[in-house]
Amino acid sequence: MKSVDIISTLRSLPAPEPDAGRMRRTLRLCRAEYRARRPLRRVGAWELMRRQLRFTILPVWALQGALLLFICLALGAARPAEELIPASASLAAELAALTALPFHSRARRYGMEEVEAAARLSRAKLTLARLGAAAVGDAVCVAAAALLSGGGWYVTLVFVATPFLLTTAVSLAALSRAGGVYSAICLGALMALGYYAAAASWSFDMLRISPLLAAGICLAAIAAIAVEMYAEIRGNGMEKRLGYEY
Amino acid sequence: MRDGELFELLEAGDISALDELIGAYYPEILRYCLRHTPTRECAEDAAQETFLNCVRHIEAYVHRGHFRAWLYKIAANACADQFRRAKDSAEPPERAADEPGYERAELKADLERALAKLPAEQRELLLLRYAHELTLREIAEIRREPMRTVQSRLRAALKALRKLM
Amino acid sequence: MNIEIQNLTKKFGKKTAVDSVSLTLTPGVWGLIGANGAGKTTLMRMLVGILTPTSGRVLCDGADTREMGEAWRDMLGYLPQSFGYYPEFSVADYLDYMAALKGLEKKAARRKIAELCEILSLTRVYKNKIKKLSGGTQRRVGIAQAMLNDPRVLILDEPTSGLDPGERVRFRNLLSEFARGRIVLISTHIVSDVEYIAAENAVMKAGRIIDAGTTAELLRAVEGRVFTARIPERELERAESAVRVVSLKNEGGGETLVRYVAEGPLLPGSDFAEPRLEDLYLWLFRDERRQDDV
Numbered sequence: 001m002k003s004v005d006i007i008s009t010l011r012s013l014p015a016p017e018p019d020a021g022r023m024r025r026t027l028r029l030c031r032a033e034y035r036a037r038r039p040l041r042r043v044g045a046w047e048l049m050r051r052q053l054r055f056t057i058l059p060v061w062a063l064q065g066a067l068l069l070f071i072c073l074a075l076g077a078a079r080p081a082e083e084l085i086p087a088s089a090s091l092a093a094e095l096a097a098l099t100a101l102p103f104h105s106r107a108r109r110y111g112m113e114e115v116e117a118a119a120r121l122s123r124a125k126l127t128l129a130r131l132g133a134a135a136v137g138d139a140v141c142v143a144a145a146a147l148l149s150g151g152g153w154y155v156t157l158v159f160v161a162t163p164f165l166l167t168t169a170v171s172l173a174a175l176s177r178a179g180g181v182y183s184a185i186c187l188g189a190l191m192a193l194g195y196y197a198a199a200a201s202w203s204f205d206m207l208r209i210s211p212l213l214a215a216g217i218c219l220a221a222i223a224a225i226a227v228e229m230y231a232e233i234r235g236n237g238m239e240k241r242l243g244y245e246y
Numbered sequence: 247m248r249d250g251e252l253f254e255l256l257e258a259g260d261i262s263a264l265d266e267l268i269g270a271y272y273p274e275i276l277r278y279c280l281r282h283t284p285t286r287e288c289a290e291d292a293a294q295e296t297f298l299n300c301v302r303h304i305e306a307y308v309h310r311g312h313f314r315a316w317l318y319k320i321a322a323n324a325c326a327d328q329f330r331r332a333k334d335s336a337e338p339p340e341r342a343a344d345e346p347g348y349e350r351a352e353l354k355a356d357l358e359r360a361l362a363k364l365p366a367e368q369r370e371l372l373l374l375r376y377a378h379e380l381t382l383r384e385i386a387e388i389r390r391e392p393m394r395t396v397q398s399r400l401r402a403a404l405k406a407l408r409k410l411m
Numbered sequence: 412m413n414i415e416i417q418n419l420t421k422k423f424g425k426k427t428a429v430d431s432v433s434l435t436l437t438p439g440v441w442g443l444i445g446a447n448g449a450g451k452t453t454l455m456r457m458l459v460g461i462l463t464p465t466s467g468r469v470l471c472d473g474a475d476t477r478e479m480g481e482a483w484r485d486m487l488g489y490l491p492q493s494f495g496y497y498p499e500f501s502v503a504d505y506l507d508y509m510a511a512l513k514g515l516e517k518k519a520a521r522r523k524i525a526e527l528c529e530i531l532s533l534t535r536v537y538k539n540k541i542k543k544l545s546g547g548t549q550r551r552v553g554i555a556q557a558m559l560n561d562p563r564v565l566i567l568d569e570p571t572s573g574l575d576p577g578e579r580v581r582f583r584n585l586l587s588e589f590a591r592g593r594i595v596l597i598s599t600h601i602v603s604d605v606e607y608i609a610a611e612n613a614v615m616k617a618g619r620i621i622d623a624g625t626t627a628e629l630l631r632a633v634e635g636r637v638f639t640a641r642i643p644e645r646e647l648e649r650a651e652s653a654v655r656v657v658s659l660k661n662e663g664g665g666e667t668l669v670r671y672v673a674e675g676p677l678l679p680g681s682d683f684a685e686p687r688l689e690d691l692y693l694w695l696f697r698d699e700r701r702q703d704d705v
Contacts (some may be wrong), residue, residue, distance in 0.1 A: 001411045003404055009357050010376035018276050019290065026294045027268055033301045034256075034264055038561075040305035040485055043514045051511035055497075055504070111495020115556065118459040118489040119512035120481055126512070239423070239462060244453075246424040299472035302412070306474055306482035316474070323415070323473030 043121060049129050056103065057133040063099045064137035068144055070095070075148040086159040086206075087199035089149035093160045094192035096141035097167035100134035101185050104175060105232070108241055117235065127233045138164075157214050158206055163195045165221035172228040176237070249313045256304065268297055271314070274378055275321050281373065282325035284332050292324040299324065314380060315387035322388070360410040368403035375400055412472055412563060413437050414458075414594055419467035421453050428453040430618035431467065440590045442605030443598040444688070445615035446696045451598040452492055454615070455568050458596070459489045471564075485514065488562030492569045494553040496541045502528075502552050503537050509556040520559070527555040530585060546573035554582070558589070565595045571604050583608050602688040612688070614695060621695065626688060633686040633694045639670050640678035650678055655697045657690055672697070 049057065071092040078088040107113045117123050142164050146156045171188035175181060199206060231237070239246075255263035275296055279289035299320050300307070307316050361369050374380045374388070382400075386393040414436040421429040429450045445451050456462040458469055460476065460483065469476045476483040496505055503524075510520035528534045531551045536544055541552060550573045557565060565586075571579050579601075586595055587608045597605055605612060606626060613623040622629055637657070642650055644665050650656070654671040662668050670684060671677075672694045684690075 001408055003408060006357070006404065006407055006411065007376050009354060010372060011379070013354065013357070013373075013377050015273070015277055016280060018273050022290050022294075023268075023272050026272065026297055027265060029294065030264055030268060030297050030301045031261055033298055034261055034304075037302060037304075040482055041514060041516060048511075051517075055508050055511075106497065110497050111493055112497065113495075114456070114461055114491040114493075115489065115495070115509070115553075116512060117461045118484060118487060118491075119509065120485045120514045120560065121512050122481065122484075242456070242462075244423050244428070296473070299474065302472055303474050303479060303482060305485075306479035316478075319475070320473040323470055327473075 045125075045129070048121065048125060049133070052126070052129055052133075056106075056130050060100055060103050060130075060134050061137050063102075064096070064134075064141055067092075067095055067099055068141050071141060071144050071148065075145070083203060084200060085149050086151065086155060086203045087196050089145045089151075089155075090159045090163040090199045091192055091196045092145040093142055093164035094167040094188065094195060096138050096145070097164050098171060098185055098188045098192070099141070100138065101171055101175065101181055101188065103130070103134065104172070104181065109181065113238070113241065117238070123235050124233045127235075131229060131232070154207065154211060154214075157211065157218070158209060159199060159203075161218055162214055162221075163192070165218050165225065166195075167191050169221040169224040169228070172225060176228060176231065253304075253307075253313075264301070271317060272297070275317060278318065278321050278378060279325055279328075282322070283328045288328040288332055289325075292321065292328045295324040295327070296321040312384055312387050315384040318374070318378075318380070318384070318388050356411060360407055363410055364403065364406055368399070368406055371396070371400050371403045372407060412592075412594065414564060415470040415473075416454075416458070417468050417470065419454065419457055419469065420465045421450075421457060421462060422465045427618050429457065429464075432615075432618075432620050433467075434613055434620055434623060436594050436596060438590070438592050438594055439610035440586055440595045440597065440605065440608045442602070442609035442612035442688075443596060443615060444600075444602060444605070444612055444692060445598070446600070449615040450618040451615050452568055453618075455489075455566050455596070455598060459487055459566055460484065481514075485560065486563045488557035488560060488565040490553045490557040490567045490570055492572075494549055496549075496552075498542055499540075501538055501540050502533055502544075505541055505552060506556060506559065510559050513560040515560060523559055523561070524555075527558055531555050532581075547575055547578055550574055551578070563593050565589065565593065567595070567597045569599055570597060571599065571601055579604065600692075602692050606688045614691075616695065629691055630686045630688070633672060633691045635683065636672050636674060636694060637670070637684045637686045637690045638673065638676050638678070638681040639668055639684045640676075640681040641666050641668050642678060642680070643667075653677055655693050657693055 074088050074092060075085065078084045107116050116126070142160060146160045149155060149159060151159070167188050170191060171184045174187045175184040178184065249267070252263045252267050256267070272293065276289060276293045279292040279296070280286065283289045283292050296317065300317060307313065361372070364372075371385065374385050375382070380388070382393050382396055385400075386396045389396065391399075416432055416434045416436070419429055419432045420427065432450075432454060443451050443454070453462065457464050458476075471479065471483060471486070497508075500508065506524045506527075507520070510517075510524065515523065525534075528537055531554060533548070533551055533555060536548060541549060544552070550570065554567070554570060557567065571582060574582060583604065586597070589595065590608075597609070599605055609626065611623065611625050612629055613620050614629065615621070622632065640650075641662060644667055647659070647667055647669075650669055650671075654669075654673050654677050657670040657672060659670075660668040669678065670690075672690050676683075
């Protein structure tokens with residue numbers, strides 16, 4: 001027998017008429033259920049940010065605000081010694097990279113991860129909101145460092161963007177692999193001091209670095225940061241953190 | 247009106263959209279339940295439970311597309327529930343709908359007999375695709391399988407049915 | 412409403428923490444009883460979506476909870492075994508914060524928080540820092556957060572640890588009332604927590620459900636296996652090594668009333684005793700305890 005015939009017979013198999021009374025009863029019950037149910041209230045991104053403001057966003061911004069003040073004062077003070085401006089700018093940028101670290105993975109450190117993961121608003125949205133807020137603060141601090149350094153795009157690339165991105169990438173990697181926020185901050189601080197020392201001693205030599213190399217380093221750092229952010233948003237490694245071993 | 251529009255109305259509190267949604271899907275869900283429960287009464291209970299569960303968890307579904315696939319999944323579970331409740335029923339989960347007074351052509355009777363001989367999975371695939379006219383994508387979602395797997399299994403099921411007829 | 416757990420399994424490499432668990436939860440209080448490492452916490456974490464099962468699924472009224480996403484989590488209230496909090500949080504801050512994460516509108520959240528603080532006797536410590544509270548009070552704060560969104564499914568992992576007896580009784584009464592039309596799943600070692608309020612229990616051992624049913628149904632496994640015997644104190648050590656002791660009561664006059672579980676009356680002068688859940692627990696997990704003793 002041909003498939004076409006089988007298919008057409010299957011399509012015309014008995015389709016019993018529903019009982020009208022039963023269908024009406026189903027409808028009536030569904031209407032009652034619909035009226036009685038508790039609708040899921042929509043929570044938009046703005047409301048999410050607003051409700052998180054007091055708890056997680058304002059503390060980061062407060063620290064970044066303090067840093068911004070420091071940047072303005074430090075770079076203002078460095079003006080007379082022009083050769084120190086690039087080094088000061090790089091230090092400011094690296095400190096900006098470290099400001100969000102104390103707030104990173106707090107849920108993990110204080111045993112809030114489980115209860116937050118089980119709450120209605122997805123951890124991805126929440127993490128994204130927090131990271132977004134920290135990124136805004138970082139952007140303001142880095143922009144201030146760039147502007148106050150007074151140099152052109154290349155000075156900004158070598159003495160602001162590169163140290164900022166490198167420090168962010170290395171400290172985030174240290175945080176997720178070595179586990180401790182203090183070790184990540186220490187590592188970041190060491191990098192900051194190292195870069196500052198290099199910039200203070202060899203700023204002219206550093207300005208001879210090929211822009212392509214500098215840009216390449218920045219892109220690699222951005223890629224590394226993206227990997228860490230993705231893992232953070234996805235909540236990767238949760239099982240290990242809960243004590244399960246493979 | 248399309249499902250998406252009906253859901254938007256439902257979300258906005260327009261309960262008449264519920265009437266339209268249920269009116270549109272009740273016959274086919276009942277038909278599905280008739281094949282997956284022991285009696286007509288069980289099938290009607292399962293269909294009712296399907297729509298009630300659907301309403302209870304309407305937000306779980308909203309905006310996700312493939313409403314039919316979701317509805318059929320709930321229906322499958324409602325039918326399994328009915329079987330559990332009808333503990334004294336010894337009949338297998340899938341059986342031909344048996345409507346008294348309904349005249350069948352000989353071909354349809356042969357088809358029903360052949361269907362009954364097929365493995366449950368193959369029978370289910372053929373009925374979902376051709377009797378219920380679900381798309382391959384919807385079937386893939388119901389069965390949580392890739393579309394390609396559904397396609398090849400459907401081909402094999404049709405071949406097996408052809409051999410039996 | 413019902414929650415159907417279908418063949419839920421969780422493996423970590425070669426170790427199977429939860430082994431093909433199937434259970435249907437209906438409205439009421441459910442006790443999940445088992446020793447440490449039985450898989451209760453892992454099972455609960457899969458139910459709330461924190462862990463992804465290796466296989467199997469959880470259905471809520473026929474819909475797969477993994478596909479329900481936010482809608483499922485909105486139905487849930489969860490209290491994990493270990494209660495964490497940010498060090499700067501007061502009780503008010505913590506509950507406000509959790510209310511925001513649960514998507515509650517501000518005014519409604521405030522009303523609910525006030526109501527729960529009243530019920531859980533947290534009103535006096537509302538402004539206090541959580542780190543300064545006792546373990547029992549912290550636990551009550553954890554229970555309050557679990558109930559903030561008026562969940563239809565409440566999952567509590569060892570909720571009464573750290574609570575004093577009076578608090579336990581109040582908590583049991585609260586749960587009994589709360590469970591009307593809702594599903595409450597409690598995992599506990601303290602079987603008396605669920606004995607009087609659980610409509611049904613499930614017993615877990617080595618990742619599997621070994622028995623499930625009402626308390627009366629479960630106790631059939633230890634019917635005729637629970638005894639009491641009055642023995643001299645000098646015989647106590649020997650008795651403890653010979654039988655599985657449930658409890659000891661000093662009767663005075665140098666005698667101790669021993670309650671124990673065994674296949675038959677092993678101590679002289681034994682009487683049959685009405686079985687309780689605690690007896691069942693010790694009977695089912697007698698081998699594990701023996702290993703601990705060794």
